[in-house]
Amino acid sequence: MKNALVRPDIDTTVARSLAAIAFIASDNAMTQEPKAREPKRLEPLTPPELVVLVQSIAERRCKASFQELFGYFAPRVKAYLMRLGSDMHQAEELVQEAMIMVWRKAPSFDPGQAAVSTWIFTIARNKRIDAIRREKRPEIDLEDPALVPQPEALADGVVEQQQHARRLKEAISRLSEEQAKLIQMAYFADKAHGAIAEETGLPLGTVKSRLRLALGHLRKELKEDVL
Amino acid sequence: MTLPSSHSHGGTGSPLPTNHISDELLTAYAAGTLSEAESLIVATHSAFCPLCRDAIAEFEAIGATFMDELEPEEMAAGSLDFVMSKLDDDEAWPENVVQHPSAQTKAENLDSDVILPEPLRSYVGGDLKDVVWRPVIRGLEEAELSVSSPDYNVRLIRVAAGAAMPQHSHQGLEYTLLLTGAYRDSSGRFARGDVQIADGDVDHQPTAEPGEPCVCLIVTDAPIKLTGPLGRLLNPFITY
Numbered sequence: 001m002k003n004a005l006v007r008p009d010i011d012t013t014v015a016r017s018l019a020a021i022a023f024i025a026s027d028n029a030m031t032q033e034p035k036a037r038e039p040k041r042l043e044p045l046t047p048p049e050l051v052v053l054v055q056s057i058a059e060r061r062c063k064a065s066f067q068e069l070f071g072y073f074a075p076r077v078k079a080y081l082m083r084l085g086s087d088m089h090q091a092e093e094l095v096q097e098a099m100i101m102v103w104r105k106a107p108s109f110d111p112g113q114a115a116v117s118t119w120i121f122t123i124a125r126n127k128r129i130d131a132i133r134r135e136k137r138p139e140i141d142l143e144d145p146a147l148v149p150q151p152e153a154l155a156d157g158v159v160e161q162q163q164h165a166r167r168l169k170e171a172i173s174r175l176s177e178e179q180a181k182l183i184q185m186a187y188f189a190d191k192a193h194g195a196i197a198e199e200t201g202l203p204l205g206t207v208k209s210r211l212r213l214a215l216g217h218l219r220k221e222l223k224e225d226v227l
Numbered sequence: 228m229t230l231p232s233s234h235s236h237g238g239t240g241s242p243l244p245t246n247h248i249s250d251e252l253l254t255a256y257a258a259g260t261l262s263e264a265e266s267l268i269v270a271t272h273s274a275f276c277p278l279c280r281d282a283i284a285e286f287e288a289i290g291a292t293f294m295d296e297l298e299p300e301e302m303a304a305g306s307l308d309f310v311m312s313k314l315d316d317d318e319a320w321p322e323n324v325v326q327h328p329s330a331q332t333k334a335e336n337l338d339s340d341v342i343l344p345e346p347l348r349s350y351v352g353g354d355l356k357d358v359v360w361r362p363v364i365r366g367l368e369e370a371e372l373s374v375s376s377p378d379y380n381v382r383l384i385r386v387a388a389g390a391a392m393p394q395h396s397h398q399g400l401e402y403t404l405l406l407t408g409a410y411r412d413s414s415g416r417f418a419r420g421d422v423q424i425a426d427g428d429v430d431h432q433p434t435a436e437p438g439e440p441c442v443c444l445i446v447t448d449a450p451i452k453l454t455g456p457l458g459r460l461l462n463p464f465i466t467y
Binding site: 044063075076080082115117137138140141145164165168172183184186187208219 | 242243249250251254255258259260262263266267269270271273274275276277280281282283284285286287288289290291292293294295296297298299300301302303306307309310311313314342343344345346347348350374375376420
């Protein structure tokens with residue numbers, strides 16, 4: 001199965017690393033090589049710390065960094081898969097496959113494109129579609145020359161991208177409880193909106209329009225945040 | 228009803244689509260809850276549309292935020308050791324490489340519209356010139372595509388320049404993604420990259436603009452219903 005996350009553009013690796021280093025220095029997050037921490041550590045790692053871990057896997061095949069990344073993400077990915085209906089055993093297996101994928105695809109991770117947590121979320125999501133729904137995942141291929149490019153420099157830099165996660169969390173926390181719940185259900189229901197309609201007892205059309213409203217609200221919050 | 232597009236942009240002269248995909252559909256794609264057939268529409272539209280790509284990235288980040296906030300589930304003992312033991316095998320895993328159209332192919336096809344973007348290109352097995360068309364009615368040809376979602380019919384249609392489709396309504400949802408040419412119906416004009424989503428409330432007769440044939444990717448989850456005077460007679464012969 002192909003995956004849009006594969007971006008073997010070696011030329012940009014150096015530029016990316018430099019950008020990440022500049023960012024990390026500016027954030028005072030970490031100025032030295034990551035050392036192996038306790039593998040079971042569950043306190044949040046910061047987005048820049050996570051970028052450093054993935055980059056040391058990509059560049060030096062660093063197993064200590066992988067171990068740390070595993071300790072942080074495996075239990076979270078497992079919770080996500082179980083929330084979507086996998087049993088303990090299946091979730092465990094999918095997490096293992098997803099984390100091996102993280103090891104293999106680390107060189108294609110682009111910190112200017114997404115946070116590490118977002119990247120791993122998409123890997124776990126695709127593993128799940130593949131294994132449970134037995135469907136292919138039609139994926140946008142960012143390397144495709146037929147892709148219509150962005151008109152101007154709309155793209156965020158590494159710093160903006162990695163700070164985005166925090167702004168997102170804040171924007172979600174400002175939503176009403178009902179809107180936050182509705183959006184959350186859109187991610188944790190196995191099938192698209194029909195399942196939400198069933199669970200809430202609302203007509204499908206109502207679910208869709210309320211969800212659209214909630215998402216519009218969230219995106220507006222995020223845009224205003226930038227200004 | 229035709230679902231409203233959720234965002235717009237004012238890029239004058241840029242060949243960007245003007246009819247987009249709604250936020251709730253983009254979210255379902257980002258969450259991975261959308262069927263393969265509908266995902267093909269969303270992903271291929273997004274190849275034409277940087278705005279929808281941006282929105283999808285945003286919705287994936289939201290998914291990651293929710294994942295992050297779940298109460299972590301402890302992994303089984305030995306899980307990490309098992310994964311660590313597999314890491315060195317990875318060279319043996321074949322990497323799937325997508326064949327992109329070469330620069331040469333692009334130059335040969337002066338009309339760049341015949342180049343299909345991914346993921347559609349992989350489903351078609353090439354570009355528009357590689358499609359084997361089957362005539363349906365005068366002015367209309369089709370080619371079925373295979374997806375694993377059994378509840379959906381996915382196909383390319385080619386409407387001759389200036390030809391009108393039969394007047395029809397829908398028993399379910401009909402997604403149309405325009406690949407080349409343009410068509411009009413009572414709700415407006417649709418050109419390359421545009422998406423139209425129609426349901427039972429839409430009774431329309433899309434008509435290709437003169438000049439060039441109009442090729443679309445169509446996904447339906449139920450047969451359409453011909454509603455014109457002649458069409459009613461043809462209903463038994465239209466299988467989608």
